[in-house]
Amino acid sequence: MSEVTDALQVLYRERARLIIFALTGRTGSGCTTASKLLTKELEGLALPIPQTHPSHPEERKYRILHKFISENWTPFTRVSMTVILLSFILKRDEQEFSDFLKKSFEKKIQSEDVAELQEVIKRAREGNLQTLALLDNSPISLSSEQVEQAKSLVTSSLEPILDEIRRKLKSNYIPVFQAIGDNLRRSGSPYSELIGAQNIYSIARRADWAIQVITRFDEQSNKPTRIVLDAMRNPFEALYFRDRYAAYYLLAINAEDEHREARLSAHFSKTEIERFDEKEYPKKKRSKSSTYEAYISQDIQSCIEKADVHIHNPGLNKPSEDQDFSKLATTLMRYVSLAIHPGLVNPTRSERCMQIAYSAKLNSGCISRQVGAVVTDVDGAVKSVGWNDVPFGQVPCLLRDVRDLLGNNDKGAFSDFELADRSIRDQLKKAFPLGASDGIGGRSCPFCFKDAFNEANKTQDRSMTRSLHAEENAFLQISKSGGAGLKGGHLYTTASPCELCSKKAYQLGIAEIWYVDPYPGVSRKQILGSGKFRPNMNLFSGAIGDAYHRLYDPLMASKDETNAFVNEAAVPISLFPATGGKKKA
Numbered sequence: 001m002s003e004v005t006d007a008l009q010v011l012y013r014e015r016a017r018l019i020i021f022a023l024t025g026r027t028g029s030g031c032t033t034a035s036k037l038l039t040k041e042l043e044g045l046a047l048p049i050p051q052t053h054p055s056h057p058e059e060r061k062y063r064i065l066h067k068f069i070s071e072n073w074t075p076f077t078r079v080s081m082t083v084i085l086l087s088f089i090l091k092r093d094e095q096e097f098s099d100f101l102k103k104s105f106e107k108k109i110q111s112e113d114v115a116e117l118q119e120v121i122k123r124a125r126e127g128n129l130q131t132l133a134l135l136d137n138s139p140i141s142l143s144s145e146q147v148e149q150a151k152s153l154v155t156s157s158l159e160p161i162l163d164e165i166r167r168k169l170k171s172n173y174i175p176v177f178q179a180i181g182d183n184l185r186r187s188g189s190p191y192s193e194l195i196g197a198q199n200i201y202s203i204a205r206r207a208d209w210a211i212q213v214i215t216r217f218d219e220q221s222n223k224p225t226r227i228v229l230d231a232m233r234n235p236f237e238a239l240y241f242r243d244r245y246a247a248y249y250l251l252a253i254n255a256e257d258e259h260r261e262a263r264l265s266a267h268f269s270k271t272e273i274e275r276f277d278e279k280e281y282p283k284k285k286r287s288k289s290s291t292y293e294a295y296i297s298q299d300i301q302s303c304i305e306k307a308d309v310h311i312h313n314p315g316l317n318k319p320s321e322d323q324d325f326s327k328l329a330t331t332l333m334r335y336v337s338l339a340i341h342p343g344l345v346n347p348t349r350s351e352r353c354m355q356i357a358y359s360a361k362l363n364s365g366c367i368s369r370q371v372g373a374v375v376t377d378v379d380g381a382v383k384s385v386g387w388n389d390v391p392f393g394q395v396p397c398l399l400r401d402v403r404d405l406l407g408n409n410d411k412g413a414f415s416d417f418e419l420a421d422r423s424i425r426d427q428l429k430k431a432f433p434l435g436a437s438d439g440i441g442g443r444s445c446p447f448c449f450k451d452a453f454n455e456a457n458k459t460q461d462r463s464m465t466r467s468l469h470a471e472e473n474a475f476l477q478i479s480k481s482g483g484a485g486l487k488g489g490h491l492y493t494t495a496s497p498c499e500l501c502s503k504k505a506y507q508l509g510i511a512e513i514w515y516v517d518p519y520p521g522v523s524r525k526q527i528l529g530s531g532k533f534r535p536n537m538n539l540f541s542g543a544i545g546d547a548y549h550r551l552y553d554p555l556m557a558s559k560d561e562t563n564a565f566v567n568e569a570a571v572p573i574s575l576f577p578a579t580g581g582k583k584k585a
Helices: 004-015 033-037 058-071 081-090 092-103 111-127 128-136 145-155 161-187 202-220 237-243 255-262 270-280 300-305 328-339 347-363 402-404 416-420 420-429 450-459 470-480 500-508 524-526 545-551 558-566
Strands: 017-023 077-080 225-230 248-254 308-310 372-376 381-386 490-495 511-517 536-539
Touching: 004 328, 004 511, 004 558, 017 237, 017 300, 017 328, 033 077, 033 225, 033 237, 033 248, 033 328, 033 381, 058 328, 077 081, 077 145, 077 202, 081 111, 081 128, 081 145, 081 161, 092 111, 092 161, 111 128, 111 161, 128 145, 145 202, 145 524, 145 536, 161 202, 161 270, 161 511, 248 300, 255 270, 270 470, 300 416, 308 328, 328 545, 347 372, 347 381, 347 402, 347 470, 347 490, 347 511, 347 545, 372 470, 372 511, 381 470, 402 420, 402 490, 416 420, 420 450, 470 490, 470 500
Parallel strands: 017 225, 017 248, 077 225, 248 308, 490 511, 511 536
Antiparallel strands: 372 381, 372 490
16 A cells, blocks of 8 residues: 555545534434434445436435445444433432332322332342442543443443333323433433532533443554434533544434324323423523523533534324334444545535525624525525515614623614603613623623513513514515516525514515424414415525535545545555554554
8 A cells, every 4th residue: 555545545534533413403313313224234225226227416416425335334332321420320329210200200200110220220239339430530540341331331231220110100201211311411410400510511421431431442453433322302412522533423313293203102192292391492582691500401502503414304194113214224334334435426506505504604793593595596595595684774682791882882773762762761771780880801791672661561562572583684685776576496494484584485476485493473374384385494405514614625635635545446445444553643
């Protein structure tokens, strides 16, 4: 092998040495299904055979990806975040678990079930005492034998115990572990509600311990490490791993609500499903500063907003054993291939357009939520870009400081109404008791006029927002430059359109709407679900944000890479050759 080829191998080997996928999504969306697919051998994925004579660009891409992964697939090791929670439970006395259930779920769990669960925890704890003690040690200090024991603990040996607990808790299983997770982030204990900010990353640190153990285990066998974390439900934990690992990707597994609810209805009542949804994905998004709960609780909506890759799980409404997961497996295979070898293929049309919308949203001066939108013609040519913001010539909320309004400074940033209305000013003084001094560490102190107006007048008037919506702005940008026909065109938006924007899209003849995050309301069923020319609503699937560049930006020009390898074609090339020892640097 030439020096050039050897250098290339080192580059790709280093990138492929450790890849971590963390999965997030609402209960019933398919995170666990996706994680288990990733742990299979290649044959178990049942990937479709590529077409010999493809007729579409995406079919050609699939053929390239299929060939690559066929020679470079390594099954992932699954780490269940619920098993991580269980490891905290087993480190404490079983009586504490029993007391917690009696106190927090007194009317929901029968006393005989609590007694049985206490016995389950006792047996599990006593049967794993030596291995559980390893959790207190740094993975670096563990012997080879201890590494193997620790890996088994976090990947396999606790799963049967968790299954037994799940069967006994029945419909209370999810609420119980949600409460334990909140407590761990709040106090560092599965049962205490005492607040200690230093404990916010308790779960993340334990999961990171598992990652280091698995990595050490694989190094001993000269294997690349592939880890899937199932499932990430707190956005700050998701960012914890992103800050530590270059090849870490947060994947949002999304499913249509009717499909997700149909799968859940086989095990839970409608009331229970609604309770899960309100916990994970509240209709009214929590204020990040209003309560400490916002930092330690599950927040699937924020996790989805921060996801690197969005995957649409089109699972059918059938029992899991009858479902065809080939589409889900195919999509997962695509991003595994790109994580190993960036730039192997180029982005899809929807990824290209949604990436523009995702980047555009950062221009928004809205302090509540940033949204981006792109409008294309029927062929995918971009016609307009928009983001939610105030009308041209007005000052966005992000650049307006409440102290300036109350101190009569920078008057050009505020409306005549804001400057003159006493009720608004009184409400802002009450909400922001800062005066003109800087009491928040040099930060600006922007405010939401809609919130202030509604609070002052005891109303819930959504029309009081100062901003145009992103889709509305994109449509208006076209009219400002003379207009262009959009019939049959596409709308890409980071959040599905509201009722007003849906009517505008319908009127303009938009045929396809692609979105990342569902917007609350009835726009889909009421506005877009009526008449002859209903636009199709599509959950976005693809990479966006920083991951778009990390997955599609090649390490070097494809032509140069191909020439280097082709010249050494007679030499077998493998990312991790079987040397029988540790990976070479």
